[in-house]
Amino acid sequence: MKCRVCRGKAAIKIRRHNAAFCPEHFTAHAVRQVEKAIKDFDMVTFEDRLLLGVSGGKDSLAMWDILTRLGYSVDGVYLELGIGGELSEEEGHAYSDVSRQYCESFASDRGLKLEIIDLSTRYGFTIPEAATETRRVPCSVCGLSKRYILNQAALDGEYDALVMGHNLDDEAATLMGNVLQWNTEYIGRQHPVLPASGNGLIRKVKPLIRLAERETAAYCILNGIDYEVEECPMVEGNTGIKMKEWLNELEERAPGAKHRFLFGYLENAADRFSSEQPHLTTCQSCGQPTIGETCAFCRLEIRMKA
């Protein structure tokens, strides 16, 4: 297997591009894919101050590395969620602690700015506590908390856009989950750029959507980026993972299927669902946008304080 560019020994084969790459040219390929996503969807400019939500996993650290290489000005924000679980290599360390350390090392090695927000210190609860109290799937409570706090952090820091590390697999799985039920409101909300709204929603962009999960992992490995390889210990009940497994079976049979599904939607069908955006008002408690009187995060916070 030879590199498509230099004919040297290839390190990774990408079936959907019918191509293989050596480490150097794979890195160049990955950077180009991000560049193309930013350009095609007019995501951000070099003048923008960007805030990236980092988890310590492969996607967000690869994203930070690639955007920095491209010359963008990107600060990171890590949310300490208070998730435990013993890790084999680092016995006694909780999952969240280890994840944070990967982010801190990455940032300090490169002189990048990283903000740490501790859910427990600032809001008085952890994700495991919130999941137990509300009897909801942890991923659901975690997702709504992340969306809220990252948006607030970007507003507080007066950033121009919030960058999310969602990859091709994430986006295809989300879209498929919604298409299988024809949940038209959720379908209509899925886009690589979610514009800012006057009432407190910051612009959100997803420059990683042209790279698959195994490609962001390969990017980290080939570029010496240490990341948290363990899955979150609270992942049980996450339907996105099953959806990804099922889509991987399709991809195995038809390489490129995930890409065609996601980008076909964006090119040919997204505008048919775009009228579905809900009317947003202002949360009476915190002032962030919401569809009800009090936003979901404030309701969670109030419940956790009770």
Next chain:
Amino acid sequence: MKCRVCRGKAAIKIRRHNAAFCPEHFTAHAVRQVEKAIKDFDMVTFEDRLLLGVSGGKDSLAMWDILTRLGYSVDGVYLELGIGGELSEEEGHAYSDVSRQYCESFASDRGLKLEIIDLSTRYGFTIPEAATETRRVPCSVCGLSKRYILNQAALDGEYDALVMGHNLDDEAATLMGNVLQWNTEYIGRQHPVLPASGNGLIRKVKPLIRLAERETAAYCILNGIDYEVEECPMVEGNTGIKMKEWLNELEERAPGAKHRFLFGYLENAADRFSSEQPHLTTCQSCGQPTIGETCAFCRLEIRMKA
């Protein structure tokens, strides 16, 4: 496992309905599903003269049986496609011959009218010959020939509607195949009722869409209907079969997923794609509707005569 209705010994479990049935009540259930599909989509009336394309397989024979039970007036039409392949039980008999015999037995046992159209006698070629000559996948040549000839047969016999034996699995697989590519024109054409058009397209209805493949098979077995169980020997290269396998893996994980996908589309999304219908003109050779000057079937016929 007990029958949901009579608590007798169940013969089949249907996970998506979270129910099991004895033979008698499964039959009643299947008949009700067809009744509901006809009613929900306003497919046909008891005054309509219906023509059903029968292949000798489980779907079309179950369809004929159920519609007759419900009191509809349904004639059958069998297309002799000239497909060979030795069958183990009936050595020396070609696939098409055996399929035809199942249709003939079914019709004569019940005093129903069956028309036989021989592709070779009437149009001068068989499906294997056409596939070889055009170097196309047999299913593709076969599909376009069937659509054309069945429509013509219904027009010739002055029927009110053409009934197709597509089941839930068929329809979900077709929809998924088109959604994976967001082929909006094909998505927009998928509906359980395709209305007649003034220029020669007869009304087409699919009353079997609420029954899955294994349910039509069970219906035949439990009601003593003999059908062709072998798959067509020319099926290689048929992408629909792979799609069905993949959807079955989903159904296994999430019973009801296929039903929700198909009916969710019809309820929530079909009208977003309905403007995609192509403009039809009249084939200059045969007078049937087409999107070009000469319809695909006439072009095939001309090529086979050359």
